[in-house]
Amino acid sequence: MANSTAISQTWKGGKSPFNVEYGKLMMWYFLMSDSFTFGALLIAYGTTRFATNGWPNPNYVFSDFPGLGPNHPLLFVSLMTFILILSSVTMVLAVHAGHKMDKKAVVKYLIWTIIGGLAFLSCQAMEWTHLHSEGAWWGRNPFPNTDGSLSTTNFTNFFFTITGFHGFHVFSGVVINIIMLIMTLQDKFEKRGHYLMIEKAGLYWHFVDLVWVFVFTCFYLI
Amino acid sequence: MAHSATMTLEPGQKDPAVREIWRVTIILSILTIVELVLGFSMIGMPVDTLHYFIKGVIIILMLAKAFYIIAYFMHLKHEVRTMIMSVGIPMCLFIWFILAFIMDGHHYNVMKNRYEPYYKEKSTIQMPPPAEEHQEAKPGLD
Numbered sequence A: 001m002a003n004s005t006a007i008s009q010t011w012k013g014g015k016s017p018f019n020v021e022y023g024k025l026m027m028w029y030f031l032m033s034d035s036f037t038f039g040a041l042l043i044a045y046g047t048t049r050f051a052t053n054g055w056p057n058p059n060y061v062f063s064d065f066p067g068l069g070p071n072h073p074l075l076f077v078s079l080m081t082f083i084l085i086l087s088s089v090t091m092v093l094a095v096h097a098g099h100k101m102d103k104k105a106v107v108k109y110l111i112w113t114i115i116g117g118l119a120f121l122s123c124q125a126m127e128w129t130h131l132h133s134e135g136a137w138w139g140r141n142p143f144p145n146t147d148g149s150l151s152t153t154n155f156t157n158f159f160f161t162i163t164g165f166h167g168f169h170v171f172s173g174v175v176i177n178i179i180m181l182i183m184t185l186q187d188k189f190e191k192r193g194h195y196l197m198i199e200k201a202g203l204y205w206h207f208v209d210l211v212w213v214f215v216f217t218c219f220y221l222i
Numbered sequence B: 001m002a003h004s005a006t007m008t009l010e011p012g013q014k015d016p017a018v019r020e021i022w023r024v025t026i027i028l029s030i031l032t033i034v035e036l037v038l039g040f041s042m043i044g045m046p047v048d049t050l051h052y053f054i055k056g057v058i059i060i061l062m063l064a065k066a067f068y069i070i071a072y073f074m075h076l077k078h079e080v081r082t083m084i085m086s087v088g089i090p091m092c093l094f095i096w097f098i099l100a101f102i103m104d105g106h107h108y109n110v111m112k113n114r115y116e117p118y119y120k121e122k123s124t125i126q127m128p129p130p131a132e133e134h135q136e137a138k139p140g141l142d
Helices: A002-010 A022-050 A075-099 A103-133 A154-185 A188-192 A196-221 B002-008 B016-041 B049-073 B081-091 B093-115 B117-122
Strands: none
Touching (some): A022 A154, A022 A196, A022 B093, A075 A103, A075 A196, A103 A154, A103 A188, A103 A196, A154 A188, A154 A196, A196 B049, B016 B049, B081 B093, B093 B117
16 A cells, blocks of 8 residues: 555656656666667577578687687687676776766776777677678688588677677767766766766776677687 | 665765675676576487476576666666556566567468478578588687
8 A cells, every 4th residue: 555655646746757857767668679670680680590500600700819729619709708897897887986076086987997998899890800801701701611511691690790880889889988988078077067978987887898798609619 | 766875874884775786797797607507408418308498497597687787886776666667567578479470470480391292301401511611610710
């Protein structure tokens, strides 16, 4: 009974029933729609893979580590995964520092997050360059299926499209974080009295990490 | 909000919110390492029931990681219940989305293998070895 009165009072107006700021709610709904975009791409990839008899072996295709040469399956992509997870952690710490109005800590953690994002993008650029040098690109697939049979270009098309779309998100995330860093340094949030903007940028950055969890599993592990 | 409580901490006291962030970081790292160990164990394994079982375990670990990122890093767990529902319920569409499309793709393959002899024959043709200029098909990345 007490609960139902609380609910009816929440929805009476005058305050936000979701108890979040407008911009943050809209960021959640944007991320929800973006997850359907990524979902559509990944499900298209899964459907195509299920509709094909053979598929290239990711442990053979992605087996190079810069400086160490071939025959290191999963190693480079593990590095990329940990870079992104750690940059996500520094982003949470930046958001947390923002709650405490600790400008110095916000700046420090935002810089670490930006470095993590740039490191990830560099890794991805190296991987793409290497695959391109092996003859893989949109419309070209030099890798045979696991059983050595003739493969289609579906594999490379989906790989470059999906990791490219994710990399584009990482790139926009880095740009957003740099803007946040500049705004923090200019004391914009200090004057506003809150760091809610960092929280919204943080939501976007975590989403980018979240998508990588799925891309990493679907392309490299299974 | 849950975080406002952290503002009144005594100096020198460990911040519980920061402790939670590191706890989730460790959980995410462990889940990733387990995934990678399973991934390594699948290399060279014959495609049989165990192979598909490991893939299933990896997918479950992936969903666990997604839960931790959404619930703790994105703070959804600390939001109001109606807010969680307004994001969570539309996500249930994915259950249909994944099942319908993957099953359709699988069925399409089964039907083509059954009724199109050339399709099945084509998938056994071996890929020719790489041409002269691509002889070193797997050079190091340097």
